[in-house]
Amino acid sequence: MASTPALKRSDSIADTMPDALRQSRYHMKKCFARFVGNGKRLMKPQHIMEEIEKSIEDGNEKSKVLRGLLGYILSSTQEAAVVPPHVAFSVRPNPGFSEFVKVNADDLAVDGISVTEYLKFKEMIYDENWANDENALEIDFGAIDFSSPRMTLPSSIGNGLNFILKLISSRLNASSSDYAKPLLDYLLALNHHGQNLMINETMDSVEKLETSLIRAQSFVSALPKNTPFLNFEQRLKDMGFEKGWGDTAERVGERMRTLSEVLQAPDCVKLESFFSSLPNTFNIVIFSPHGYFGQSDVLGLPDTGGQVVYILDQVRALEEELLLRIKQQGLAVKPQILVVTRLIPDSRGTKCNVELEAIVNTKHSHILRVPFRTDKGILRHWVSRFDIYPYLETFVQDATAKILEHMDCKPDLIIGNYSDGNLVASLMAAKLGITQGTIAHALEKTKYEDSDAKWKEFDTKYHFSCQFTADLISMNSTDFVITSTFQEIAGGKDRPGQYESHTAFTMPGLCRVVSGIDVFDPKFNIAAPGADQSVYFPNSEKQKRFTKFHPSIEQMVYSKEENDEHKGFLADKKKPIIFSMARLDKVKNLSGLVEWFGKNKRLRNLVNLVIVGGFFDPSKSKDREEIAEIIKLHALVKEYQLNGQFRWIAAQTDRYRNGELYRCIADTKGAFVQPALYEAFGLTVIEAMNCGLPSFATNQGGPAEIIVDGVSGFHIDPNNGEESSNKIADFFERCRADGEYWKKISAAGLQRIYACYTWKIYANKMLNMGSTYGFWRQLRKEPKLAKQSYIHMFYSLLFRTLARTVPVPSDGYEPVPMPK
Numbered sequence: 113m114a115s116t117p118a119l120k121r122s123d124s125i126a127d128t129m130p131d132a133l134r135q136s137r138y139h140m141k142k143c144f145a146r147f148v149g150n151g152k153r154l155m156k157p158q159h160i161m162e163e164i165e166k167s168i169e170d171g172n173e174k175s176k177v178l179r180g181l182l183g184y185i186l187s188s189t190q191e192a193a194v195v196p197p198h199v200a201f202s203v204r205p206n207p208g209f210s211e212f213v214k215v216n217a218d219d220l221a222v223d224g225i226s227v228t229e230y231l232k233f234k235e236m237i238y239d240e241n242w243a244n245d246e247n248a249l250e251i252d253f254g255a256i257d258f259s260s261p262r263m264t265l266p267s268s269i270g271n272g273l274n275f276i277l278k279l280i281s282s283r284l285n286a287s288s289s290d291y292a293k294p295l296l297d298y299l300l301a302l303n304h305h306g307q308n309l310m311i312n313e314t315m316d317s318v319e320k321l322e323t324s325l326i327r328a329q330s331f332v333s334a335l336p337k338n339t340p341f342l343n344f345e346q347r348l349k350d351m352g353f354e355k356g357w358g359d360t361a362e363r364v365g366e367r368m369r370t371l372s373e374v375l376q377a378p379d380c381v382k383l384e385s386f387f388s389s390l391p392n393t394f395n396i397v398i399f400s401p402h403g404y405f406g407q408s409d410v411l412g413l414p415d416t417g418g419q420v421v422y423i424l425d426q427v428r429a430l431e432e433e434l435l436l437r438i439k440q441q442g443l444a445v446k447p448q449i450l451v452v453t454r455l456i457p458d459s460r461g462t463k464c465n466v467e468l469e470a471i472v473n474t475k476h477s478h479i480l481r482v483p484f485r486t487d488k489g490i491l492r493h494w495v496s497r498f499d500i501y502p503y504l505e506t507f508v509q510d511a512t513a514k515i516l517e518h519m520d521c522k523p524d525l526i527i528g529n530y531s532d533g534n535l536v537a538s539l540m541a542a543k544l545g546i547t548q549g550t551i552a553h554a555l556e557k558t559k560y561e562d563s564d565a566k567w568k569e570f571d572t573k574y575h576f577s578c579q580f581t582a583d584l585i586s587m588n589s590t591d592f593v594i595t596s597t598f599q600e601i602a603g604g605k606d607r608p609g610q611y612e613s614h615t616a617f618t619m620p621g622l623c624r625v626v627s628g629i630d631v632f633d634p635k636f637n638i639a640a641p642g643a644d645q646s647v648y649f650p651n652s653e654k655q656k657r658f659t660k661f662h663p664s665i666e667q668m669v670y671s672k673e674e675n676d677e678h679k680g681f682l683a684d685k686k687k688p689i690i691f692s693m694a695r696l697d698k699v700k701n702l703s704g705l706v707e708w709f710g711k712n713k714r715l716r717n718l719v720n721l722v723i724v725g726g727f728f729d730p731s732k733s734k735d736r737e738e739i740a741e742i743i744k745l746h747a748l749v750k751e752y753q754l755n756g757q758f759r760w761i762a763a764q765t766d767r768y769r770n771g772e773l774y775r776c777i778a779d780t781k782g783a784f785v786q787p788a789l790y791e792a793f794g795l796t797v798i799e800a801m802n803c804g805l806p807s808f809a810t811n812q813g814g815p816a817e818i819i820v821d822g823v824s825g826f827h828i829d830p831n832n833g834e835e836s837s838n839k840i841a842d843f844f845e846r847c848r849a850d851g852e853y854w855k856k857i858s859a860a861g862l863q864r865i866y867a868c869y870t871w872k873i874y875a876n877k878m879l880n881m882g883s884t885y886g887f888w889r890q891l892r893k894e895p896k897l898a899k900q901s902y903i904h905m906f907y908s909l910l911f912r913t914l915a916r917t918v919p920v921p922s923d924g925y926e927p928v929p930m931p932k
């Protein structure tokens with residue numbers, strides 16, 4: 113078989129395409145005539161393939177063309193903007209790399225074009241005047257960021273921390289002690305509430321630090337290893353050292369040796385160990401303004417899903433790691449983590465109207481809620497995450513005041529979540545000069561086809577103009593970005609990453625982004641979340657099971673009665689259950705799963721289907737997508753006569769019972785199915801796998817990385833229901849034939865989780881990022897300030913104007929309380 117031709121990185125498309133076209137000139141002339149035959153349009157890969165199918169009738173010829181270099185180029189094409197006589201191609205030969213060429217359909221002449229030229233071609237389709245406007249607004253973060261170091265290897269994408277450690281170590285290595293001066297200054301600035309940590313001002317040169325370290329090491333090494341720091345604190349102070357080195361003589365000695373080595377001959381491992389031991393993080397602010405952010409009775413509400421679960425688990429893991437680090441630093445500091453969210457007076461029975469709430473299973477962490485305020489007063493009710501932009505500027509002002517009051521100092525690290533939280537985090541971090549990290553969970557841009565080029569169509573409903581602008585601001589202002597998977601950054605072979613899709617795009621009539629973000633920027637890091645293993649553990653761990661929930665779960669899944677909690681019934685209780693649980697968003701595709709099940713007789717004979725999501729009366733929902741999905745589900749139940757084989761359970765808010773529900777499904781030897789059209793990460797997938805459930809999850813997005821197909825679970829194609837439902841049916845047939853198969857997949861799923869998806873690994877990575885990027889931003893103060901002013905201009909001139917166009921309700925406010 114002929115091997116697939118691949119382009120070397122040195123081969124440009126513009127160089128190779130003319131030859132490739134020449135080789136199939138006759139067919140290509142026909143193809144290009146078809147491409148341009150319908151006038152201006154944006155062609156997607158499937159359209160390109162359809163046209164090729166139609167143009168080359170002879171099957172042999174067609175496969176010859178498609179097997180060759182030309183086929184490779186066309187199959188790497190993301191889209192093509194047709195503006196007769198030209199077709200402009202955006203080709204993505206590898207994740208993170210794009211190239212642009214234009215082909216003249218008349219003579220097949222090929223020219224390489226710049227990203228700006230490509231975007232202009234695209235704009236010609238939607239808004240010709242804008243495309244031709246020489247002064248159209250062009251955004252180019254690359255131009256302002258030209259001096260920032262970049263990684264080059266695709267394999268290093270998402271491993272930015274390592275790259276930064278290498279850069280720091282090469283700077284420190286550059287022999288002259290000038291290079292170590294910033295490190296000395298950084299250590300001198302470390303303090304807690306004004307009290308010096310690590311070293312004091314007597315340590316006024318790098319040489320002095322080096323010699324003092326040698327003296328101090330020789331002193332501590334003579335002490336018994338377990339001698340508490342307090343016993344020799346004064347002696348170290350006399351040598352210029354302060355608290356923070358360690359709790360025992362042994363640890364202090366080790367850490368001093370590490371710093372000596374770092375000053376002498378730094379490398380990444382030593383540097384990481386050094387930064388992870390520094391007492392520089394005690395107070396963390398985590399922003400998550402939208403949704404109902406609470407600890408109980410909130411999950412399953414619109415906009416309130418995995419992000420809340422993620423943050424609460426993250427806080428617990430971070431606090432645990434901080435407490436351990438602080439103890440080992442020999443300090444008695446209480447760390448504070450504040451999750452800052454919106455206070456919603458109309459809280460629908462949740463605690464979202466309470467200002468301060470301690471976080472369960474933590475010692476010092478809280479949720480702080482700050483209301484949305486406008487000149488009409490305090491907004492009482494929930495607003496969709498898509499409509500949230502007009503409130504954010506005032507929110508950040510009010511929240512900053514409350515945070516400083518609560519913490520009694522500036523935080524050391526600010527983390528944002530999702531577009532709204534990241535924007536707020538950027539504004540606060542810039543104002544106070546604090547290290548910032550961002551987490552998107554999901555960027556909306558890739559979820560909706562052509563959401564950028566067709567932004568005008570979407571804007572009244574989704575306000576993507578605000579959202580994408582906000583995302584660009586925070587991606588560019590943050591010091592580091594935490595992602596859950598590689599694909600979130602740079603996608604896979606066929607699909608660009610969520611961040612990658614912000615590299616270059618256009619919103620005709622608004623702005624042309626020629627350089628939005630670079631996926632080779634070392635700010636990107638992958639740190640995957642876990643699931644709380646005290647809640648989600650295997651069904652085989654019988655003694656730990658939450659048996660008290662069994663009667664209510666039995667009722668919820670199997671009772672014949674229909675009420676506000678469940679609809680439909682399961683006639684045959686012996687069948688395994690395939691189970692899914694999600695918010696009732698369109699993209700979650702629960703209705704797709706119900707339809708696949710309805711259509712697949714073989715699957716219906718093998719298993720029952722149970723889903724958890726939304727509720728049954730559309731008039732009770734305020735969420736546009738949820739209403740449409742509810743209506744669709746009712747229609748599908750009727751159309752496919754699902755009664756007796758399908759149970760629909762309303763959204764569930766108790767995670768302990770949910771954990772037990774997954775396990776009860778596993779008891780039936782069932783499976784979990786995650787059918788989303790696109791899933792950024794997919795916490796339900798790791799929850800199910802933790803409970804020992806074999807899982808089938810969408811190949812579109814994060815789950816494709818979580819599961820190794822056929823080993824620790826299965827990938828399914830949400831756009832091919834027939835294939836997916838057959839894959840599930842095959843599994844259950846195989847389980848019938850082979851009693852061990854179910855157990856094998858279940859065990860491999862658990863193995864995968866324990867190796868890669870735990871909160872302990874996450875917390876350690878994240879605190880190391882906070883510490884290292886905190887130092888890195890000091891090293892790059894000037895370029896950072898320059899970029900900050902560009903971002904500020906972008907915010908003031910564009911974002912603010914756009915946010916003002918989002919309607920705010922005319923009523924539903926309460927008065928702002930008088931200051932105390």
Ligand code: UDP
Pocket residue numbers: 411412416417418419421693694695724725726762763764765766767770793794795796797799
């Ligand atoms: N969830 C829940 N009840 C529901 C639906 C979802 O408790 O009715 C929980 C689910 O267990 C998971 C989270 O919400 O912890 C959903 O996270 P995921 O990452 O799967 O999706 P997201 O909603 O964040 O898009």
Ligand code: LCN
Pocket residue numbers: 417418419422553554596791792793794795796814
């Ligand atoms: C948002 C999503 O859409 C999910 O895919 C993630 O699992 C969740 O946030 C937590 O990060």
